[in-house]
Amino acid sequence: xxxxxxxxxxxxxxxxxxxxxxxxxxxxxxxxxxxxxxxxxxxxxxxxxxxxxxxxxxxxxxxxxxxxxxxxxxxxxxxxxxxxxxxxxxxxxxxxxxxxxxxxxxxxxxxxxxxxxxxxxxxxxxxxxxxxxxxxxxxxxxxxx
Amino acid sequence: xxxxxxxxxxxxxxxxxxxxxxxxxxxxxxxxxxxxxxxxxxxxxxxxxxxxxxxxxxxxxxxxxxxxxxxxxxxxxxxxxxxxxxxxxxxxxxxxxxxxxxxxxxxxxxxxxxxxxxxxxxxxxxxxxxxxxxxxxxxxxxxxxxxxxxxxxxxxxxxxxxxxxxxxxxxxxxxxxxxxxxxxxxxxxxxxxxxxxxxxxxxxxxxxxxxxxxxxxxxxxxxxxxxxxxxxxxxxxxxxxxxxxxxxxxxxxxxxxxxxxxxxxxxxxxxxxxxxxxxxxxxxxxxxxxxxxxxxxxxxxxxxxxxxxxxxxxxxxxxxxxxxxxxxxxxxxxxxxxxxxxxxxxxxxxxxxxxxxxxxxxxxxxxxxxxxxxxxxxxxxxxxxxxxxxxxxxxxxxxxxxxxxxxxxxxxxxxxxxxxxxxxxxxxxxxxxxxxxxxxxxxxxxxxxxxxxxxxxxxxxxxxxxxxxxxxxxxxxxxxxxxxxxxxxxxxxxxxxxxxxxxxxxxxxxxxxxxxxxxxxxxxxxxxxxxxxxxxxxxxxxxxxxxxxxxxxxxxxxxxxxxxxxxxxxxxxxxxxxxxxxxxxxxxxxxxxxxxxxxxxxxxxxxxxxxxxxxxxxxxxxxxxxxxxxxxxxxxxxxxxxxxxxxxxxxxxxxxxxxxxxxxxxxxxxxxxxxxxxxxxxxxx
Numbered sequence: 001x002x003x004x005x006x007x008x009x010x011x012x013x014x015x016x017x018x019x020x021x022x023x024x025x026x027x028x029x030x031x032x033x034x035x036x037x038x039x040x041x042x043x044x045x046x047x048x049x050x051x052x053x054x055x056x057x058x059x060x061x062x063x064x065x066x067x068x069x070x071x072x073x074x075x076x077x078x079x080x081x082x083x084x085x086x087x088x089x090x091x092x093x094x095x096x097x098x099x100x101x102x103x104x105x106x107x108x109x110x111x112x113x114x115x116x117x118x119x120x121x122x123x124x125x126x127x128x129x130x131x132x133x134x135x136x137x138x139x140x141x142x143x144x145x
Numbered sequence: 146x147x148x149x150x151x152x153x154x155x156x157x158x159x160x161x162x163x164x165x166x167x168x169x170x171x172x173x174x175x176x177x178x179x180x181x182x183x184x185x186x187x188x189x190x191x192x193x194x195x196x197x198x199x200x201x202x203x204x205x206x207x208x209x210x211x212x213x214x215x216x217x218x219x220x221x222x223x224x225x226x227x228x229x230x231x232x233x234x235x236x237x238x239x240x241x242x243x244x245x246x247x248x249x250x251x252x253x254x255x256x257x258x259x260x261x262x263x264x265x266x267x268x269x270x271x272x273x274x275x276x277x278x279x280x281x282x283x284x285x286x287x288x289x290x291x292x293x294x295x296x297x298x299x300x301x302x303x304x305x306x307x308x309x310x311x312x313x314x315x316x317x318x319x320x321x322x323x324x325x326x327x328x329x330x331x332x333x334x335x336x337x338x339x340x341x342x343x344x345x346x347x348x349x350x351x352x353x354x355x356x357x358x359x360x361x362x363x364x365x366x367x368x369x370x371x372x373x374x375x376x377x378x379x380x381x382x383x384x385x386x387x388x389x390x391x392x393x394x395x396x397x398x399x400x401x402x403x404x405x406x407x408x409x410x411x412x413x414x415x416x417x418x419x420x421x422x423x424x425x426x427x428x429x430x431x432x433x434x435x436x437x438x439x440x441x442x443x444x445x446x447x448x449x450x451x452x453x454x455x456x457x458x459x460x461x462x463x464x465x466x467x468x469x470x471x472x473x474x475x476x477x478x479x480x481x482x483x484x485x486x487x488x489x490x491x492x493x494x495x496x497x498x499x500x501x502x503x504x505x506x507x508x509x510x511x512x513x514x515x516x517x518x519x520x521x522x523x524x525x526x527x528x529x530x531x532x533x534x535x536x537x538x539x540x541x542x543x544x545x546x547x548x549x550x551x552x553x554x555x556x557x558x559x560x561x562x563x564x565x566x567x568x569x570x571x572x573x574x575x576x577x578x579x580x581x582x583x584x585x586x587x588x589x590x591x592x593x594x595x596x597x598x599x600x601x602x603x604x605x606x607x608x609x610x611x612x613x614x615x616x617x618x619x620x621x622x623x624x625x626x627x628x629x630x631x632x633x634x635x636x637x638x639x640x641x642x643x644x645x646x647x648x649x650x651x652x653x654x655x656x657x658x659x660x661x662x663x664x665x666x667x668x669x670x671x672x673x674x675x676x677x678x679x680x681x682x683x684x685x686x687x688x689x690x691x692x693x694x695x696x697x698x699x700x701x702x703x704x705x706x707x708x709x710x711x712x713x714x715x716x717x718x719x720x721x722x723x724x725x726x727x728x729x730x731x732x733x734x735x736x737x738x739x740x741x742x743x744x745x746x747x748x749x750x751x752x753x754x755x756x757x758x759x760x761x762x763x764x765x766x767x768x769x770x771x772x773x774x775x776x777x778x779x780x781x782x783x784x785x786x787x788x789x790x791x792x793x794x795x796x797x798x799x800x801x802x803x804x805x806x807x808x809x810x811x812x813x814x815x816x817x818x819x820x821x822x823x824x825x826x827x828x829x830x
Contacts, residue, residue, distance in 0.1 A: 006498045011510060014554075018514050018547055025543030033526060033536030052538060064761035087677070088389055089757040089769055092738040 031103055036075040039106060052103045053080065053112060057119075059096040073100060073112075082112045094119035147212050150200035151291040154241075157193035158281040160186045161274050168271035180267055187255050187270050190277055191248035198245040201238065201290055205231050211307035213294045214238060220313040222705065227314050230324040233331070234314055236448065236463070237290035243444065244280045246328070247335040251277065254339055254364070265357065268346030276338050279470050287463060316706070316732045316739045322382040330375025330402055334440040336368025337405060340412070341437035344430050348481045351488045358416050358429070363794055369413060370790040372406045377663075377783040388740035388755045390675060390771035392779070395544040400523040401443035404516055408436040411512040418505050421567065423492030427482075428509070430489060434478045439520075441471055446523070497569040504562035511555050518547040549602055553609060556664055559657050560613035563620070563650075582619060586612030606668040610661050617654045617661075624651075645798040652793025659785030662778045669750075669775030677757065679765040680711075689772045691752055692716040693725075698766050706730040706739070711756045711766055715745060727756040727768070748781075750774040 031050040034042065039053060055073030062071045069084040082102055084090065094100060094117060102114035164186040171179040201214070205228045210216050218231040218238070233242040251273045258266055284290070298304040340361040347357035379402065384392035393399060412432040418425045445467035495502055521528075522539045529537040564578040590608040598604055625639035632639065644651035678686045680695040687693075694714040701708050710728040714721060725743035732739065745752040753771040760767050 003495060003497065007495060007503070007506070010498065010507070014507070014510060015514065018518070018551060021546040021550065022518055022543065025546035026539055028546075029540035029542040031538050031540060033538065066760060066762045089740075089755060089767075092388070092740050095738070 036073060036078045036080045039080065039112075040078070040110075042106075047106050047108075049105075050103065051106055051112075052101060054099065054101045055080065057094070057096055057098050057100050062096065073102065080112055081110070082114050084114045084117050086115045086117065090117055091119045146200045146203050146207070146209070147291040147293065150197045150204070151285075151289060153193045153197040153200065154281065154284050154289070154291075157190045157197065157244075158278070158285050160190040160193060161277045161281055164190060164274035165271055165278055168267055168274060172267050172271070180263075183267070183270060183274075184255055184259065187274055188252060190274070190281075191252035191255075194241075194244050194248040194277075194281075197284075198232070198241060201241060202229065202232060204291075205229075208311075210309065210311050211294055211305065212290075213292045214290045216294055216308050216311045218311070218314055220311040223311075223314055226321075226324055227319055230318070230327075231314055233327045234318055234323075237284075237288040237292075239327070239331075239448070240280060240283050240288050241290050242327075243331060243335060244277065244284055246331050247277060247280065247338055250336055250339050250364070254342075258360075262356075262360070265343070265346055265350055265352045265360075268350045268352075269342045272342035272345050273338065276342070279466075283463065283466060287466060313705075316730065316737055320382065320386050322378055322385070326375060326378040326382055329371050329378055333368050333370075333372025333375050333402075334405065334444060336364065336371055337409060337433075337436050337440050339364040339368070340433050344433040345478065345481060348430060348485050348488070351485055355420055355423075358419055362416065365409065365413060365416075366790055366794055369406070369409050370787055372402070372409060373786050373790075374783065376402050376406060377780065377786075381780060384776070385742060385744065386740075388742050390673070390753055390755075390769075390773065391670075392776070395522070395541050397523050398447050400519050400544075401446040404520055404523075405436045405439040405443060407512050407516040407519070408432055408439060411509045411516075412436060414505055415509050418502060422502060424495075424502065425509075426489040426491060427486070430482070431478075432509075434474075438471060438474055438478075439516075441467065441474065445471070499565065499570045499575070501562065501565045501567045501570075504558050504565055508555065508558045508562060511551050511558070515548055515551045515555075518551075519544065552664070552667075553602065553605055556606070556609045556613060556661070559660060560609065560616045563654070563657075564616055578619075579616070582612050582615035585615045586610075600671040603668040603671045606664055610665050610668075613657065613661050617658055620654060621651070642798075644792060645795070648795045648797055649793045652789045652791070652795070655789030655792055656786050657789075659782040659787075659789055662782030662785060664782075666775050666777070666779030666782060669773065669778070672774045673771065675769065675771040677767060677769040679760045679763055680768050681765060686768060686770060688752070688770045689750070690717055691722075691770075691772070692719070693754065693768065693770060695766070695768065703730075706732045708741075709756065709766075711754075711768060713743070713754060713768070715752065725752075725754050727754045729756050729758065746777050748775075748777050751776045 029050075031052045032046070033052050033054070036053060036055055039051070053073065053075075055075035058072040058074050058079065062069065067085070069090060071082055071084070073080045073082055084102070085104075098119045101118040102112060103116040103118075104112060104114035106112050164183050167179060167183040167186060170176075171183050204212050204215050205219050206225075208215075208219070208221050214235060214237050215231075218234045219228060223231065231238070233239045254273070255270065258269075293305050294308065295303040295305050343357045343361045343364075346352070376399075379399065380392040383394070383399075384390075412429065415425050415429055415432060419429050445464065448463055448467070495506070497503065522543050526536045526538045529535055560582065561579070566574060586608045589611040590604060593604060593607055598607070621640050621643065622636075624643040625636050628634070628639040628642050629636055632642070634642065644655075674688065676686065676688050678684075680686065682695055682697060685692050685694045692715070694716060696712045696714050698712065699710050701710065708728045708730050710726055713725045713727065715723050715725055723745060725745060726741075727743040728741045730739040730741065731737075740755060743754045745754075751771075751773045753773055755769045755771075757767040757769040759765065
């Protein structure tokens with residue numbers, strides 16, 4: 001076999017196998033961003049995806065129960081009740097009026113069940129500065145590496 | 146002082162513009178006076194940026210609360226340490242800091258090569274001035290850090306005000322690594338400007354040969370070292386401060402710092418191909434271009450919040466500036482390439498799949514695939530919105546699925562590559578070089594499997610780590626043995642001597658050892674455990690071999706926060722081991738919380754304890770404990786990576802050829818008391 005062909009095969013094998021892994025990972029973890037308003041207009045197929053919604057935590061709405069935390073997200077004049085059921089502690093930045101990004105699934109009753117919550121405290125300091133932003137934005141996602 | 150600073154920045158902009166325009170004129174006219182004056186304008190730009198940066202620091206230290214940036218990032222109580230760091234804790238200051246670090250690099254380059262490489266330097270100067278102009282434009286006209294604090298008065302006009310005190314630095318940022326992590330990462334980002342300027346300059350000038358690669362080698366290594374260090378410090382910071390038990394979450398900001406590191410690593414390897422075999426010239430030029438673009442992209446992602454933010458693109462106008470700049474760079478790079486691509490013809494072809502060349506080729510391929518995967522995953526929300534209208538993001542499973550196998554293949558090449566011969570490797574030498582290491586690795590794998598080690602990727606990782614470590618060890622041992630046979634020194638002294646004779650090769654091996662350690666640490670993540678429990682006083686919690694006993698719980702007011710603290714005794718095998726104090730801080734001024742994680746770290750595992758707040762039902766403190774095996778190896782690996790790079794940066798100790806038995810002239814002592822000797826083997830790094 002020609003040398004060039006050998007290299008070609010090696011490169012193709014690597015790229016194809018990594019691309020298929022990427023495709024699997026994509027299927028497993030793809031998450032749709034929606035606004036709170038959009039969420040209420042989605043059809044049932046779209047509602048079954050993993051969804052990420054952003055909004056502001058309504059002041060005074062945080063209720064902590066054992067095993068879950070309920071709160072209300074506000075955005076564009078609409079409200080969305082959320083139950084956080086994830087295992088990790090909520091980030092320090094999660095508080096009244098914080099910008100929060102919740103990830104999970106929408107239920108048919110209009111409540112959103114979140115497995116991950118990210119929060120960014122927007123009111124006290126401006127957009128998290130770069131590298132330093134790593135700290136301002138705390139994720140409740142578990143380490144996966 | 147604010148006027149002084151903003152004037153210095155404006156003047157710096159003017160000087161940079163002169164360095165740019167005058168530089169182009171100098172290239173066209175070749176007038177020596179013009180060449181000299183543009184070089185000096187370049188140096189003046191840097192000095193003015195230094196002055197501007199120092200004047201901002203002066204404003205912080207003099208507690209000048211009439212300046213908006215000082216008000217929002219400092220207060221009177223802030224310690225000296227954090228007043229320095231306040232410089233890069235916000236948008237405007239970070240951009241000035243970018244210019245500042247870039248100015249350090251540019252100044253060093255201009256001074257180092259002031260009387261050398263006359264053909265090339267004007268081109269390099271123009272490219273560097275171009276980059277400086279962009280950032281100075283941001284510093285001057287878009288995000289000036291010297292803006293006075295102003296509020297609209299009753300009649301609608303702006304009124305300047307001075308506050309009695311500032312808002313203070315965000316508590317999350319008040320952590321020692323806050324002071325060292327951003328400078329490291331930024332030094333990495335900015336440092337890649339230098340190889341970029343040389344590559345583009347050499348291409349534009351059609352500068353002959355591989356000279357630009359020799360010139361930029363050290364600069365690239367310095368930038369790479371800072372970038373590696375910055376990434377690891379960031380990971381350590383996330384681990385020690387954020388309290389979720391992990392160090393890497395594939396967050397867009399983290400990914401942004403990894404991208405130029407991946408292409409930079411590829412570049413450091415593939416230049417060797419060009420130096421030794423005259424191959425991959427086009428590839429190398431594009432790798433540098435991409436690395437620089439990714440640095441700018443990384444700065445853009447972190448500055449604009451285009452991906453991570455809840456409200457995409459709306460937050461900062463700075464995004465469009467960066468998009469414009471990236472477009473210009475791409476245009477210039479493509480233009481330069483198409484005009485001068487015939488100058489980048491390869492001199493050699495690949496000969497065999499089992500050769501050093503091919504290992505470098507696959508190393509580059511893998512690093513690039515990983516880079517593309519991380520890049521596409523990071524930008525997926527942006528592109529999916531353009532294409533389908535839905536904003537779709539991908540999470541950790543996507544990144545891990547691609548990057549774990551890629552990383553392991555790279556680790557394999559780390560072991561194999563350096564021992565393969567150029568052009569073609571004989572089966573004989575394969576056996577000689579790999580027999581032992583491969584055997585050791587496999588034995589380690591079998592032993593681990595027998596001990597109940599079943600995690601697939603971690604097992605592979607273990608085998609590869611042992612394999613790579615043995616190949617490197619064998620290299621040092623063989624080389625040192627030859628030296629010892631001649632000089633009679635101890636094996637350790639011979640190994641050091643060996644390293645100093647070919648610092649680049651053996652420094653590189655030390656970096657590889659560091660990477661092996663990092664991989665060991667990463668593989669531990671497969672065995673992470675955690676548990677959470679509401680704790681009454683005197684109650685215990687069991688995790689792995691540790692028993693955690695809650696002795697007491699207290700609340701104590703501090704200067705600007707109140708600390709709620711768990712006092713936990715750690716027992717191992719029922720013997721008291723140590724005390725841990727996980728705490729939660731409530732900051733009075735900013736109404737924020739901060740978690741202080743308590744970590745007991747050993748090479749075997751980290752015990753990581755978080756006070757997770759009070760249980761809402763029972764009002765009992767909740768303790769969350771993680772057991773993370775091998776994490777410490779990652780930080781240890783980082784130390785080796787930095788050390789190895791520093792070794793590789795040292796000049797080779799020159800081996801002087803002397804005839805056997807020739808007497809040494811008495812007065813001709815060699816520096817550092819070196820013993821002259823024949824080069825024992827040709828360094829084929």
